[in-house]
Amino acid sequence: MKVVIIGNHAAGLTAAETLKKLDQSCSVLVISKEDVPPYSRCLVADLIPGKKKIEDILFKDEDFYRKNKIDTLFGREALSVQPDKNQIVLDTKQTISYDHLILATGATPVMPESETRQGVFGLRTIEDAAAIKKYVKDKTKAVVLGGGLVGIKAALALRQAGKEVCVLVGSNSILSQIIGCEEAEIAEAYLKRVGIDFLKQRSLKAIVGKDKVKAVLTEQGETVECGLVISAKGVAPRKKLAEAAGIECEYGILIDDRCRTNIENIYAAGDTAQSRDTLRKAAWLNSIWPLAVEEGRVAAENILGRDSVLRQRTSMNSLVLGELSLISCGLSGLRDENEQMEKIIITDSPHTGTQHMKKFLFKDNRLVAFSLIGDISHAGVLNLLLRKEIDISAIKRKIISGRYDFATVLPVLLEDRGKFTEPEFINVFDSLVKVT
Amino acid sequence: MKKQSTVRIIFNIAKCLSCRSCELACAVEHSRSKDPLKAHLEKDTPVPRRNISLLEVKEKKMCFTLTCFNCDTPLCVESCITGAMTRTGEGNVVLNTDKCIGCGMCIMVCPFGVIKQQQGEIRYMVKCDMCPDREDYACIAACPTGALECKEEEH
Numbered sequence: 341m342k343v344v345i346i347g348n349h350a351a352g353l354t355a356a357e358t359l360k361k362l363d364q365s366c367s368v369l370v371i372s373k374e375d376v377p378p379y380s381r382c383l384v385a386d387l388i389p390g391k392k393k394i395e396d397i398l399f400k401d402e403d404f405y406r407k408n409k410i411d412t413l414f415g416r417e418a419l420s421v422q423p424d425k426n427q428i429v430l431d432t433k434q435t436i437s438y439d440h441l442i443l444a445t446g447a448t449p450v451m452p453e454s455e456t457r458q459g460v461f462g463l464r465t466i467e468d469a470a471a472i473k474k475y476v477k478d479k480t481k482a483v484v485l486g487g488g489l490v491g492i493k494a495a496l497a498l499r500q501a502g503k504e505v506c507v508l509v510g511s512n513s514i515l516s517q518i519i520g521c522e523e524a525e526i527a528e529a530y531l532k533r534v535g536i537d538f539l540k541q542r543s544l545k546a547i548v549g550k551d552k553v554k555a556v557l558t559e560q561g562e563t564v565e566c567g568l569v570i571s572a573k574g575v576a577p578r579k580k581l582a583e584a585a586g587i588e589c590e591y592g593i594l595i596d597d598r599c600r601t602n603i604e605n606i607y608a609a610g611d612t613a614q615s616r617d618t619l620r621k622a623a624w625l626n627s628i629w630p631l632a633v634e635e636g637r638v639a640a641e642n643i644l645g646r647d648s649v650l651r652q653r654t655s656m657n658s659l660v661l662g663e664l665s666l667i668s669c670g671l672s673g674l675r676d677e678n679e680q681m682e683k684i685i686i687t688d689s690p691h692t693g694t695q696h697m698k699k700f701l702f703k704d705n706r707l708v709a710f711s712l713i714g715d716i717s718h719a720g721v722l723n724l725l726l727r728k729e730i731d732i733s734a735i736k737r738k739i740i741s742g743r744y745d746f747a748t749v750l751p752v753l754l755e756d757r758g759k760f761t762e763p764e765f766i767n768v769f770d771s772l773v774k775v776t
Numbered sequence: 777m778k779k780q781s782t783v784r785i786i787f788n789i790a791k792c793l794s795c796r797s798c799e800l801a802c803a804v805e806h807s808r809s810k811d812p813l814k815a816h817l818e819k820d821t822p823v824p825r826r827n828i829s830l831l832e833v834k835e836k837k838m839c840f841t842l843t844c845f846n847c848d849t850p851l852c853v854e855s856c857i858t859g860a861m862t863r864t865g866e867g868n869v870v871l872n873t874d875k876c877i878g879c880g881m882c883i884m885v886c887p888f889g890v891i892k893q894q895q896g897e898i899r900y901m902v903k904c905d906m907c908p909d910r911e912d913y914a915c916i917a918a919c920p921t922g923a924l925e926c927k928e929e930e931h
């Protein structure tokens with residue numbers, strides 16, 4: 341059997357590894373536009389201040405492909421998929437046939453339209469980071485468009501490189517996709533302390549400069565001078581290949597719980613795919629690393645005939661801001677909050693230097709979102725309650741007291757035993773049979 | 777003796793005395809001195825890789841303890857953005873602390889809450905490492921009643 345994977349990152353790489361682990365005889369070819377060793381995309385911002393080098397952000401060893409007998413074609417772009425012929429066409433006009441195809445083409449940064457000036461960058465690849473690092477050297481000021489996770493990571497990296505940084509944020513608080521305004525206040529206070537400026541509720545009117553960026557104009561009338569702009573206004577799934585081949589897409593390539601597209605032997609995984617969100621009860625774009633990896637694995641397992649389904653899943657993010665750890669899961673974004681949710685926030689006074697906050701959103705006796713700042717221990721236990729949609733009425737008081745761990749939630753898990761098939765949970769439940 | 781297989785340390789709640797010997801032994805085993813009298817004085821106090829807490833089921837109160845189960849499909853491995861957390865061929869989940877940047881992704885997903893943050897200048901996570909420096913497991917050896925047992929599953 342021959343499996344071709346387009347894309348060599350979280351999703352593609354995991355798919356390849358899983359296929360080879362489960363079936364050595366399966367021939368696996370990974371194709372990628374990027375010709376680089378297997379690095380972690382989440383860490384590319386660290387290359388900008390020179391704090392880390394490529395070898396410090398490798399996700400797998402360089403000989404990963406050879407060791408696992410995975411064939412590669414790097415530096416090549418797939419231009420089209422021909423499902424009727426079971427083949428793809430590369431930029432070199434070469435055609436490659438497959439028995440099964442996995443589209444793991446990821447996403448690209450959204451850039452300002454028809455912008456040709458020098459000094460406007462996206463931040464997604466090693467190449468992007470290297471270009472930014474080189475270009476910013478003799479500049480003193482930078483503007484980041486967008487206050488999301490990538491925008492904040494970019495701003496921090498530029499600041500570490502000693503640049504003045506101003507972040508243009510569309511909404512009235514930062515990281516609004518993943519946290520509400522209460523958490524954002526703490527995060528923003530930290531970022532301001534390290535010298536990052538924010539202009540909130542602003543939108544971009546134009547980038548100015550003859551051939552090179554000189555300044556950014558806002559719709560609200562400001563001119564922000566800068567030598568460099570990073571566009572971090574979100575990412576768009578790379579779905580063109582799929583669309584042209586008649587594969588069903590909405591915002592991304594639509595996949596079911598087994599990562600199948602509407603074409604039998606074509607699967608999709610990662611940021612390019614749109615898959616079910618347990619809490620949102622809809623096909624959703626959750627462009628995050630853990631879900632990309634899981635989709636890569638599940639696609640591979642199904643190709644090998646194992647009936648494998650995606651777990652219950654929703655958005656989740658973890659970010660470190662200096663001393664502060666921040667985790668948010670579920671419907672925790674500014675726009676996700678609504679009146680039907682009960683909101684409970686616990687904080688401690690900031691005299692210890694770091695500020696702690698726990699925020700919980702409940703709906704119909706379920707935990708639908710939480711954010712933790714400072715003490716993040718046992719976050720995964722809360723995440724479990726959320727993903728498995730467990731009725732928490734019996735332990736709600738303990739959760740909102742901020743003192744919880746696995747033993748705290750175990751009684752309500754036992755009530756909902758049917759939702760657990762994983763062997764490790766069965767082990768725990770079985771060990772309690774004698775006493776419960 | 778340790779076998780080349782997935783390690784699952786199973787807890788027999790009926791035998792537990794709530795003495796916390798397992799927790800202490802774990803912390804000591806992961807200290808620099810490996811000496812119970814010196815360990816707590818060390819800079820960056822060692823964190824036990826094991827939880828002990830109170831379990832209340834149907835009005836009964838019991839002591840409950842657990843550590844990493846080396847899950848079949850570990851969420852911590854799938855969520856690790858650096859490649860520090862991996863699953864070995866034997867099926868055990870191991871963390872390369874040199875590669876770990878302490879981003880918290882694994883803590884965010886571990887359903888058992890058994891990944892801990894090591895406090896200190898450099899931020900990194902710690903978890904049960906199945907006591908690589910010993911022939912047995914510190915927690916099991918320390919348990920006076922045999923409430924902890926290792927189930928090793930061949931893969």
Ligand SMILES: Cc1cc2nc3c(=O)[nH]c(=O)nc-3n(C[C@H](O)[C@H](O)[C@H](O)COP(=O)(O)OP(=O)(O)OC[C@H]3O[C@@H](n4cnc5c(N)ncnc54)[C@H](O)[C@@H]3O)c2cc1C
Binds near residue numbers: 382417418
């Ligand atoms: C700066 C930054 C920080 C991030 N931080 C976090 C974080 O902290 N936590 C988190 O969960 N997520 C984070 N993310 C998101 C995370 O990196 C993505 O979710 C993840 O990389 C998705 O993996 P993927 O395999 O789906 O796609 P991608 O990583 O986008 O990879 C796509 C692959 O497909 C290849 N490709 C695409 N089209 C073609 C074609 N036509 N022909 C050949 N090859 C092609 C590309 O070369 C690439 O190898 C971050 C992202 C960025 C940019």
